[in-house]
Amino acid sequence: MTDTRPEGAEADPEGAGPPPQVAAKVDSVARNSAVMAIGTFGSRILGFIRGALLTVAIGAGVAADSFTISNTLPTQLFVLINGGLISALLIPQLTKAMLRKDGGQDFSDRLITLCLLVLGGATLLSVAMTPWIVDWLTKDNAGEAFVDLTTFMAYICMPQLFFYGLYAVLGQVLQARGSFLAFAWAPAWANVIQIAGLAWFIRQWGRQPDVDPWTTEMILVLGLSTTLGIVIQGLSLAWPLWRSGFRYRPRFGWRGYGFGDMSRMTGWTVAALVISQFYGFVSTKVMSPENVGGPSVAGNAVQGYAYSLYILPHSIITTSIVTALFPAMSRAHETGDLAELRRRVVSGLTSPAVLLLPAVAAFIALGRPMAKTLFWGTRYDPSRGIDEPGSIALVLAIMAVGLMPFGITALKQRYCFARGDGWMNFWLVALMTAVNLAGAAVAYWVSPPQYVVATVAAGASIANIVSAAAFLVVARGQLDGLGMGRVVRLWARLALASAVAGVAGWGASTLVFDPASPLLAHVLGLAVGGAVLGVVFLALAKALRIREVDDMLAPVLRRLPLPR
Numbered sequence: 001m002t003d004t005r006p007e008g009a010e011a012d013p014e015g016a017g018p019p020p021q022v023a024a025k026v027d028s029v030a031r032n033s034a035v036m037a038i039g040t041f042g043s044r045i046l047g048f049i050r051g052a053l054l055t056v057a058i059g060a061g062v063a064a065d066s067f068t069i070s071n072t073l074p075t076q077l078f079v080l081i082n083g084g085l086i087s088a089l090l091i092p093q094l095t096k097a098m099l100r101k102d103g104g105q106d107f108s109d110r111l112i113t114l115c116l117l118v119l120g121g122a123t124l125l126s127v128a129m130t131p132w133i134v135d136w137l138t139k140d141n142a143g144e145a146f147v148d149l150t151t152f153m154a155y156i157c158m159p160q161l162f163f164y165g166l167y168a169v170l171g172q173v174l175q176a177r178g179s180f181l182a183f184a185w186a187p188a189w190a191n192v193i194q195i196a197g198l199a200w201f202i203r204q205w206g207r208q209p210d211v212d213p214w215t216t217e218m219i220l221v222l223g224l225s226t227t228l229g230i231v232i233q234g235l236s237l238a239w240p241l242w243r244s245g246f247r248y249r250p251r252f253g254w255r256g257y258g259f260g261d262m263s264r265m266t267g268w269t270v271a272a273l274v275i276s277q278f279y280g281f282v283s284t285k286v287m288s289p290e291n292v293g294g295p296s297v298a299g300n301a302v303q304g305y306a307y308s309l310y311i312l313p314h315s316i317i318t319t320s321i322v323t324a325l326f327p328a329m330s331r332a333h334e335t336g337d338l339a340e341l342r343r344r345v346v347s348g349l350t351s352p353a354v355l356l357l358p359a360v361a362a363f364i365a366l367g368r369p370m371a372k373t374l375f376w377g378t379r380y381d382p383s384r385g386i387d388e389p390g391s392i393a394l395v396l397a398i399m400a401v402g403l404m405p406f407g408i409t410a411l412k413q414r415y416c417f418a419r420g421d422g423w424m425n426f427w428l429v430a431l432m433t434a435v436n437l438a439g440a441a442v443a444y445w446v447s448p449p450q451y452v453v454a455t456v457a458a459g460a461s462i463a464n465i466v467s468a469a470a471f472l473v474v475a476r477g478q479l480d481g482l483g484m485g486r487v488v489r490l491w492a493r494l495a496l497a498s499a500v501a502g503v504a505g506w507g508a509s510t511l512v513f514d515p516a517s518p519l520l521a522h523v524l525g526l527a528v529g530g531a532v533l534g535v536v537f538l539a540l541a542k543a544l545r546i547r548e549v550d551d552m553l554a555p556v557l558r559r560l561p562l563p564r
Helices: 020-058 062-097 105-138 144-157 160-176 181-205 216-235 238-243 259-286 300-335 338-350 353-374 388-400 403-419 422-445 449-478 484-510 519-543 547-558
Strands: none
Touching: 020 062, 020 181, 020 300, 020 353, 062 105, 062 144, 062 160, 062 216, 062 259, 062 300, 105 144, 105 160, 105 259, 144 216, 160 181, 160 216, 160 238, 160 300, 181 216, 181 238, 259 422, 259 449, 300 338, 300 353, 300 388, 300 403, 300 449, 338 353, 338 403, 338 484, 353 388, 353 403, 353 484, 353 519, 353 547, 388 449, 403 422, 403 449, 422 449, 484 519, 519 547
């Protein structure tokens, strides 16, 4: 899956390949990327089962908007802490600390203690502020029943903030110690528990798409099962960490331990996350019920369902690769190995593209049967102006345009963190947020109600493209070039193969289903369209001599009982 050859290796006339030490590092990154990808894929499959049951239980209307806002709040708040304190600091600082005589035990204990204290304080503060946060997001947009349901559900969901943080802290320590499997699979525990809660909800109360019939018992079943899943997700990493040999002891006192340098990095990173999450809250408010015309028009729930599809290839492919690259980039920066850092960045630009660009084609060509197949509780009723699968498909297609640039922004973040360059990360995030806010403003004041969510998605895709382009320009100067000619040629060939395959897949799928078709026809349309898309893409990749696709398939083909 991962193309980690040194830049220019394909032109090596001797065929000698990289030195042994580089090859060992490449194998390590590839292995860690594969472990992350497999674990993430398994967790995501369970996540889609959960999503399908959620559409059966609450649909994609007003009740779903209420749950989406409530359950998203702790995630949005956690992003501030995770990006500003945990991801930005733990891996680089733990990597440095592990070079010390004590293996970094003392420093690691103090750093983890600091993170847990911040998480605990932030969680208590967020719980106390829950009514005001919900009021700002929903004021003048919905009736009293909607606000009350959202507030009650948010109180139950808000403690997730601490356990999201616990999962991130323990996971970063495991990754710094070279252990990736438990971290990748932990979300599966959350999904299993949440699936059980949804199954019980459906058995007891069936479908509840409107807010008025909701009772306290219904809210508690859905909210507590959702939060319990996140609690188990965080706690599940304690045992693997113990087995790895790590022994945590709370240590207090941070003066004189190098935390001054960390605070400077944290300041810029927190500032970047604050403005980014400010946009997150603004977009939630823009897409909340009456701003988008009521239950028959796409809102936060539709955006959430589309996003769960959109983020799948990013989570499995891009995040797995850049997460595995991150420690290597940190080490390369610490040792001043500019060539190694450049190789890692180029790998982060090329390796994900082999699968991300075909995924973009699939999202655009097959969005409707994909949405109906995976969220089979969504409704299509043109007589009432309801087309939930179509709304999800439209938003997904617009988001997909920015999928590859979004992956580059993830690489940008890890690159900045590895170099300790908080300022660069800040201004690139500020640029992206400004474009996002412009899109939200157009959605709020200009867009027709039925296209508000689509307009917000378009703004996000444009923002990803602008931010990714700016990063490439800056990184090219800092690393004395990136060999972008080779990278762009690969992207162009992949894009051509993906586009043609997407048209072929769309044509095949439309022969099998139409919007009014039953669920089985959508499933069949997705299967036929996906198969055609895949075959055409692989044929074109072969014709265009895209070697990276062959490299990706080689490990799989070696395990198949094919004739020699």
